Each structure stands twice: as C-alpha cells, then as structure tokens.
C-alpha cells in the first residue's frame with residue numbers, strides 16, 4: 001500500500017490536468033459567456049468561433065501561422081500582438097499566452113472583446129478577426145450552435 005504522502009502525490013498528478021484545461025460543451029460555454037456579460041445576440045457566434053477555432057478546448061495551441069506566431073486557447077488569441085510568450089514581447093492584453101490555455105476563460109474573453117473592438121474599428125465587424133467567422137459563423141443559421149441549450153439561449157438566438 002502507498003504511503004499517505006505517495007497517495008497525495010498521485011492524487012495531485014491526476015488532479016493537475018483537470019484544473020488547468022477544460023473542454024466545454026456548447027451550452028456550458030453559452031452559459032459562461034452569459035455570466036461574463038457577452039451581448040446575448042452574440043453568444044451563438046462566439047460559441048461557433050470557439051467550436052471551429054479550438055473544438056472548445058481551452059488548452060488548444062495552434063500550429064505556427066505564416067508569420068511564425070501561434071494562437072492560444074478556446075478563442076485562439078494570437079501571440080504576435082495580444083499576449084506574450086517571452087516576457088519582452090508585445091502583449092496588448094497584458095497577459096502571458098499561457099493564461100489563455102487554462103480553464104478560466106474570463107481573461108480570455110476580456111482579451112477577445114478587446115480584439116473584437118479593435119477589429120470593429122477597422123472593419124466594422126469585430127468577429128472578422130477570427131478567420132473561421134467568415135467560413136462558418138456569419139450565416140443566418142449560426143443560432144444552431146446554441147439551439148439545444150436552455151430556453152433562455154433559444155430566445156436569444158431567435159431575437160438576433
């Protein structure tokens with residue numbers, strides 16, 4: 001039998017990955033975004049973007065982009081400008097990129113909204129910052145990403 005200390009060690013070994021990354025369901029994410037005060041009509045679009053960017057996995061790190069940068073986490077935030085990998089790098093959101101690979105998406109969403117606002121000023125539509133938006137998420141049927149969630153979510157998607 002293992003000593004209590006060894007048991008604790010193995011328990012921690014098992015517990016650590018569970019506390020640092022999370023794969024959301026679409027409805028869990030919709031609920032979380034609601035709690036983070038996302039505009040209700042935008043929630044299906046955010047869920048769609050997360051689905052196609054990261055498969056809803058908060059630990060996702062993309063392969064290198066053409067410019068050598070990488071994208072981090074649920075919403076695949078780019079490290080060329082928005083978060084830092086090396087401490088002297090630029091980071092408009094003020095976060096290290098690994099902050100966007102844990103299970104707490106509050107900071108990710110604060111940064112994503114910043115990306116959204118900056119992009120909106122340039123293009124008129126903040127979601128165009130995410131390439132998958134044009135490919136998958138700007139159609140009239142985007143509501144299907146949350147259509148199986150609670151009645152509240154359904155109302156929100158039909159309103160948009």
Ligand SMILES: [Ca+2]
Pocket residue numbers: 099100101102103104105106107108
């Ligand atoms: Ca985070």
